[in-house]
Amino acid sequence: MENKLSTSPYKGTTDTYPQDMLNRNYMFDVWSSVARRFGFEEYDTPLIEETALYVAKSGDEIASTQLYNFVDKGGRDIAIRPEMTPSLARIIAAKKNELTLPLKWFNIGKYYRYEKPQKGRRREFVQLNVDIFGIPTLEAELEIFQYIFAVMEEFKALKETYELRVNNRYLLNYLFEEILKLSEEKKAKVGRAIDNYSKLGKEAFIEYLKELELNDKQVSSVLEFLTWTLEDLKKIADKSEGATQLIELFAKTEELGLTNIRFEPSIMRGLLYYTGTVIEMFDIGSKENPRALLGGGRYDDLLTIFGEEKLPAFGFAWGDIILEDYLRTYDLLPTLRTETKVFLPLFDTKLYTYIQKIARDLRTKGINTETQLTAIKFGNQLKYASKKNIPWVMIIGEDEINAKKVQLKNMETGEQNLVTLEEAIEAIKS
C-alpha cells in the first residue's frame, strides 16, 4: 500500500462541492415541496438493515452480488440499504394497527449497491421514494401520476421530452400463463427479453426467444402482444384483470386530462414483488438518457413477509443521477446563486467587533450574512463577494459609522446608496 492517502472518492461514489450542492438542493426541494403540496408526509429509516430483509424479498443473486452486506461485531448479518421499499414495509408492518390509512409517505435518502459504475449509475446514489398504502383501487396510481406530472411541471420540463409508460403485471401473467403457457423459469427469461425488446431490436429479440425454445406460434404471440393497444385490451377484458385495470386506469387519466402517459406492453419492472400496475418514465426527446427516469408499481403483498396481512400499496422511486442528467440535457437547471444575501466588508481590524455586531443583528432578522474576517484590500473583498454571487454588499467604515448610516451596494446593478440600517434591511428583504 502507498503511504499517501488518495484524494479520490471511493469507487462509484462522488464528492459534492458547494456549487453542485445548489443543484442537488434545488432538485430535492422540488421533489419534497411538491410532495408536501399533495399531502405526502416525510419519514426515514436506518441506513442499515438486517440482510435477511433483502433476501426474504428477492432470494436470488441480487442479495449476494449487489448488496453491501457484512457481519457486525455482534455477529449480526447486516446490509446497507439498496432500496427503500422493504424498510418502508417493515416500519408500516410494525405499527400497522395504529396507523391511520391511507398513508401517503415520501423520503429522500442515500442508497448503496455494489455495482459496476457506469454513466447514470453509481454505487452510492440518492432516491426519492413516494408511496401510498391502503388504497386498493386505481386512485392510488392516479394520485402518484399527478404527483409525477406536477414535479415535471415544476421543473418546467417540456411535454414532448418525457413520457410515463404503464403496464400491468396481471396482463403479463395473462400472456405468460394463458397465451404462452410458460414454466416459471421461462417466465422470468421471456420477461427479461420483453423488458429489453426496444434495446435488442426485433430480429435479435426473435432469435433470443427461439433460443429459449419458444415455438413459432409462441414467438408470434409475443410479437403481437408487444403491439397491443388499449383497443386490443378491450377484447380480453373479461379474461384478464390486468386488461380491465388498464382500461379503467386510462379512462380516468383521460378524464383527468393527464397527458404524457400511455400503455406500453413491454414495461416489466424486474420480477419481484409487483402485483398490478407497473410504471416507468423515459426521456423521449433525446437519445442521451436511455435509462428509465423513475420506476415503480403496485406491491399489495409485500407485508406478508412480516407475517402480516396484505396491505395495498403503490409507489415509485426516482433517482437523482438520472434526473440531473435529464435536467442538464434540456438545460433546466436554473442558474443558482448562493443563499448568502449580504456581504459585510472590513476596512480595518479595529472595526471587526462593530461589523460582527451588525452581522449578528442582520442574522437575527433572518438575513444570511457573511462578513470579511481579515482586513485585506477592499477591491479584493468586492471581488470575493462578486465571485460568490452575493447580491448585496453593506459597506460600513468610519465615515458611515459617524453618519450613522450604511452604504448598501446592489452587486447586480452596481447601484449604491447611503441609507439607515433599517432601510438597508428592508431593501435586502424585499
Add this chain to the structure above:
RNA sequence: GUGGGUAUAGCUCAAUUGGUUAGAGCAUUGGUUUGUGGAACCAAGGGUUACGGGUUCAAGUCCCGUUAUCCACCCCA
C-alpha cells in the same frame, strides 16, 4: 462478474511519433498609487505524466500488472 476504449496541472487539451528543464487556454492567488467587483494587462503557484514493474543509451510516448473512469454485456430492487 465478462469484453473493449481511455488515463498528462483543479478543468479542456498539447508535447515534432522513443530524444534537452512536459506546455497552453480556462480556473486559482497576487499586482496594475491599498474606500469600489465583473474587463484588460502583468506575474505567481500548481505535475513523481494514475500507481507499480519491465524493455532501452534514453519512456509522457513501447510492453506487463494494478487502480480508476467510460462503453457494451449481466443486472437494474
